[in-house]
Amino acid sequence: xxxxxxxxxxxxxxxxxxxxxxxxxxxxxxxxxxxxxxxxxxxxxxxxxxxxxxxxxxxxxxxxxxxxxxxxxxxxxxxxxxxxxxxxxxxxxxxxxxxxxxxxxxxxxxxxxxx
Amino acid sequence: xxxxxxxxxxxxxxxxxxxxxxxxxxxxxxxxxxxxxxxxxxxxxxxxxxxxxxxxxxxxxxxxxxxxxxxxxxxxxxxxxxxxxxxxxxxxxxxxxxxxxxxxxxxxxxxxxxxxx
Numbered sequence: 001x002x003x004x005x006x007x008x009x010x011x012x013x014x015x016x017x018x019x020x021x022x023x024x025x026x027x028x029x030x031x032x033x034x035x036x037x038x039x040x041x042x043x044x045x046x047x048x049x050x051x052x053x054x055x056x057x058x059x060x061x062x063x064x065x066x067x068x069x070x071x072x073x074x075x076x077x078x079x080x081x082x083x084x085x086x087x088x089x090x091x092x093x094x095x096x097x098x099x100x101x102x103x104x105x106x107x108x109x110x111x112x113x114x115x
Numbered sequence: 116x117x118x119x120x121x122x123x124x125x126x127x128x129x130x131x132x133x134x135x136x137x138x139x140x141x142x143x144x145x146x147x148x149x150x151x152x153x154x155x156x157x158x159x160x161x162x163x164x165x166x167x168x169x170x171x172x173x174x175x176x177x178x179x180x181x182x183x184x185x186x187x188x189x190x191x192x193x194x195x196x197x198x199x200x201x202x203x204x205x206x207x208x209x210x211x212x213x214x215x216x217x218x219x220x221x222x223x224x225x226x227x228x229x230x231x232x
Contacts, residue, residue: 033217033218033219035220035221037223042225043203043225043228044223044225045205045207045223045226046223047220047221047223050220052218091158101147101164101211102161102164102174103161105159106158108157108158
């Protein structure tokens with residue numbers, strides 16, 4: 001079965017601290033892509049970072065990095081030096097190659113940054 | 116650059132009324148297009164996707180339908196809304212995947228918040 005699991009429904013972090021959002025996935029495909037999206041209270045889904053299953057290095061985009069552990073089927077998002085504007089819902093997602101264009105989303109983690 | 120437009124932003128409709136939500140993409144040709152629904156506090160559920168004009172795939176049986184009359188236009192419709200159709204509807208686009216290593220990142224519109232009363 002193709003599945004994304006986010007076990008942290010909510011997290012509180014102090015401003016300027018680093019935060020790790022957990023994501024595990026399940027797929028029998030050898031080729032797949034992993035994504036993280038941010039959804040602020042406005043509702044728009046904002047693409048943050050992508051990791052391909054064959055990428056040897058962890059993806060990084062500014063303050064975002066993806067801690068990809070293929071053997072553990074884990075794709076955690078790390079946000080360094082958190083800011084108040086990082087408060088939002090965060091969704092992990094996966095595109096198994098066998099599902100063509102379709103992306104499977106996790107249930108999300110609500111991140112709240114404390115000043 | 117590519118942009119995606121979705122309207123209206125908010126909609127309040129009575130039960131039994133029709134629905135039409137529109138999504139258009141600019142700056143790209145032959146995109147894949149998607150309609151998702153998000154219940155309050157939940158993840159995204161894929162409703163429909165389209166790989167070309169007139170080509171619609173339905174993911175879940177429901178009271179809704181989708182159409183793609185033009186390359187960059189995707190419409191979500193209903194003939195008679197139900198209370199359970201309330202939710203946040205998101206349209207997204209991506210380029211056609213070119214192989215197993217293709218990223219196929221989906222880019223989303225701002226969403227439509229639908230309340231059926």
